[in-house]
Amino acid sequence: QVQLVESGGALVKPGGSLRLSCEASGFTFSDHYMSWIRQAPGKGLEWVSYISGRTGNIYYADSVKGRFTISRDNAKNSLYLQMNSLRAEDTAVYYCAREYGSGIVDFWGQGTLVTVSS
């Protein structure tokens, strides 16, 4: 069965960096777009970034452009999010998400909490 397991969430100071990881299993990882989607405490959902399966097409939300970098290693069935220059407003649960086609999330990880605070 499809499994997405995130790790790397932590408490970090403003201006700091963090790298999130997502280990995928139960499907052919390279066949799918993958995304990071976040949810601030008590708030709605925000798409952060996505990356295509093989061609490496990448898009970012304006709110993270220039600070966050998405990447994947298809040999390791893993997705990553490098987050630099973190701000208080980046505090959220970050979900790793598998896409069906492009732009439809059919599987979600359980989420990892990133807290940016001094």
Next chain:
Amino acid sequence: EIVLTQSPATLSLSPGERATLSCRASQSVSSFLAWYQQKPGQAPRLLIYDASNRATGIPARFSGSGSGTDFTLTISSLEPEDFAVYYCQQRSNWRTFGQGTKVEIK
């Protein structure tokens, strides 16, 4: 950026009642609209994609309709497990979510 506006913000209904949720886009998204359900402490779950297609394993009481800028998610008869927050999401231009509609027990 395409803005999705969901209404109402909160819907108070009893089990067995019909729920009608609305999602309006700031510009046409064709049929590239999905609906998700989220319960407290859980990740969202895909219900409907491309406006009217039920995802795998989703009960028939959930249905979606609409195209262009106006979309509706209908739950024909609410079950106790349906009380949750529902989000619409478009993939026509980048990807954005609506702000959510909470369906609560009356």
